[in-house]
Amino acid sequence: MTTADRDVVQVVYDRLFHRFGPQHWWPAETPFEVVVGAILTQNTAWRNVAKCIEVLRRERLLNLDALSAVPASALAEWIRSSGYYNQKALRLKNFCEHIQSRWMGNLDDFLSQDMESLRAELLSLRGVGPETADSIVLYAAHQPSFVVDAYTHRIFSRHGWIPEQIAYDDLREYFMDRLTPDVKLFQEYHALLVRTGHLHCRRKADCGTCPLHGVSDRH
Ligand code: SF4
Numbered sequence: 001m002t003t004a005d006r007d008v009v010q011v012v013y014d015r016l017f018h019r020f021g022p023q024h025w026w027p028a029e030t031p032f033e034v035v036v037g038a039i040l041t042q043n044t045a046w047r048n049v050a051k052c053i054e055v056l057r058r059e060r061l062l063n064l065d066a067l068s069a070v071p072a073s074a075l076a077e078w079i080r081s082s083g084y085y086n087q088k089a090l091r092l093k094n095f096c097e098h099i100q101s102r103w104m105g106n107l108d109d110f111l112s113q114d115m116e117s118l119r120a121e122l123l124s125l126r127g128v129g130p131e132t133a134d135s136i137v138l139y140a141a142h143q144p145s146f147v148v149d150a151y152t153h154r155i156f157s158r159h160g161w162i163p164e165q166i167a168y169d170d171l172r173e174y175f176m177d178r179l180t181p182d183v184k185l186f187q188e189y190h191a192l193l194v195r196t197g198h199l200h201c202r203r204k205a206d207c208g209t210c211p212l213h214g215v216s217d218r219h
Pocket of ligand 1: 155158159196200201202205206207210211212213214219
């Protein structure tokens, strides 16, 4: 890895932080709420998830025991606005059942295991892919696993820093090899990339006012 390689990752972070400041992401009151949000946000925008979270909060379902006790069919109705709601209800129920049976209902113990074991166990659950698993590891367990998403890929590939075709784990490794494993840094970095994607690096790039404009000779 060249110094320039490592530098680019730092330069991107510095530019984004300078423009946008701290993002205060993930917006959740408890680790369990992070887990619920991470599953609900699969294939949908956060604004749809936020509506569901409010419904679940109103129904006093944002805790493991309460969510474990409701039938999947009722849960599906409460989370309808997140899309794929039947599937997501089953995923949430499956997560709750796993913690109840394997961890005697102790979410803190589950989240406190070492990072690689936690990530592997999350990935073994039905419907939990790498982005969901890393979001839970980073924002609920507060352990330094870098989260990559479609925006991360788009921003870095458009500038030519990573290949167009790159696997999730290779892209995650790209960041983890170049950054010190710092939870706050990883949390902030991911949130800043999401912000950049929302505001500028959409399908049609809006480079003119983007803080990353000119950071490479491609954009
Ligand atoms: S909008 Fe343009 S300058 Fe901004 S990250 Fe995307 S490609 Fe780079």
